[in-house]
Amino acid sequence: MNSIASGSYEVYLEELAEAAINQHIKVKDYSKVFVLVDENTKQHCLPKLQKIVGPVVDEILEIPSGEENKTIQTCTTVWRNLSDYGGDRQSLLINLGGGVLTDLGGFVASTFKRGIDFINIPTTLLSMVDASIGGKTGVDFGSLKNQIGVINQPQMVLIFPDMLKTLDARQITSGFAEMLKHGLIKSSEYWDSLKTVDDYTHADYIRKSIAIKNDVVMEDPTEKGIRKILNFGHTLGHAIESYFLKNPEKSALLHGEAIAIGMILEGYLSHELKGLSMLSLEDIKTTFLQHFEKVDFSEEDVKIIVDLLKHDKKNTHGNINFVLLQDIGAAILDVKVPTPLFEKAFAYYNQ
Incomplete structure (x- = not known):
């Protein structure tokens, strides 16, 4: 096909x-x-x-x-x-x-x-x-x-x-982050297959990722409900991307690089709030750090990034809304996250 x-x-x-x-x-x-x-x-x-x-x-x-x-x-x-x-x-x-x-x-x-x-x-x-x-x-x-x-x-x-x-390889890897996301939100089998694949640019994997996203979009074209699951990793990821883009003392991150960090952080929030197992959380962190270089975040960095969250376009009525994981392949919409957990999520990423 x-x-x-x-x-x-x-x-x-x-x-x-x-x-x-x-x-x-x-x-x-x-x-x-x-x-x-x-x-x-x-x-x-x-x-x-x-x-x-x-x-x-x-x-x-x-x-x-x-x-x-x-x-x-x-x-x-x-x-x-x-x-x-x-x-x-x-x-x-x-x-x-x-x-x-x-x-x-x-x-x-x-x-x-x-x-x-x-x-x-x-x-x-x-x-x-x-x-x-x-x-x-x-x-x-x-x-x-x-x-x-x-x-x-x-x-x-x-x-x-x-x-x-x-x-170049960095651009290719940036795209791989979104493919991994498709597995995390919709298919544990796809997630497992991507972790071990040598060439994820093969047309079969591209087609699979497109099909997963397309199925979600077809169900909810205007993002009133289920389409929001495509934002997993993007709430914190976009804030990180914006901060690194506009801070002259930082090297800009590619979209996929920032979203990969966001998925680790939001994986931690999923563990704390929605019962994602520690085994799955460690699997997520290990997989992304195998492909994406670790970034250092200072306390001041974290403070500014968390402040940027209030501008996220997915917010409603002053609430910051997250997509979190109950399990790999099973996402949950519109989760409110207590502010103290953001600092703990970055601490988990940094350790």
């Missing part, structure tokens, strides 16, 4: 992806076809796309890579480019890049002329298994992640695993 149905669109893999995009563009007869890239995907991935779709692309729009550029200011530049190059409501925007680019490109497309079609072609492991699936689009607001955005579905998502060959 090389496609996964997701409501109004499909996720296509490998050869079927090539056929799908060409058929779609032919049938829709777009007035203009734009491709959004960054400097990396322009060099490494755009030539492959141009080979697949031929001369139908009218304009290449480029933005700088990096989470620090996932801003309204960057959106303004792309909106202006679309307008200057004659984009109208019958135009198509193809987002060729990682999670930052597909998030931002999807938001740009969803708001330009009150909405134009877009297609996501994720080029990192992280975006293939997570960011490009499910219709979440948006940008950061200052140091706060994903504060501005909409949920809007693409026309299709196209997965070309061979594009991963252009990435």
Whole structure:
């Protein structure tokens, strides 16, 4: 099977992806076809796309890579480019890049002329298994992640695993964190298989992760309930990512690196509050530390990170809501965590 149905669109893999995009563009007869890239995907991935779709692309729009550029200011530049190059409501925007680019490109497309079609072609492991699936689009607001955005579905998502060959090992490992998360929240069997696999970039594992996320999203497209389980590790993880991104004395962490820490911390909270066994907690910590370098957190770091939690977009009525684990493969929604436990969670991580 090389496609996964997701409501109004499909996720296509490998050869079927090539056929799908060409058929779609032919049938829709777009007035203009734009491709959004960054400097990396322009060099490494755009030539492959141009080979697949031929001369139908009218304009290449480029933005700088990096989470620090996932801003309204960057959106303004792309909106202006679309307008200057004659984009109208019958135009198509193809987002060729990682999670930052597909998030931002999807938001740009969803708001330009009150909405134009877009297609996501994720080029990192992280975006293939997570960011490009499910219709979440948006940008950061200052140091706060994903504060501005909409949920809007693409026309299709196209997965070309061979594009991963252009990435360095750190980027690949960052994506692996989200794959491990899919096992933790939904499938202990998948978790166990990933722990021992040599090549998790194989199309079969990518497809499995996409299928797990897609099943959750299909059940709850607008994140009113079960879809929240996809946020495991992200409440503390996003706060850590934001802190390291904006602190000039810290080296920025990739998304998956911050979320891996978040999953260890939230695993500890799960043990304290929801009965996750110590054996499972140690399994989670050991697995992530085998793949991700340990980060040192001072008392001051922890204080600032915990303070950032109050801005998390999942909060309601002033409450910080966590997704925790009852067991590996069994997640629980909307858990309130007593503040003193945060310090204990970091102490567990640090020890």
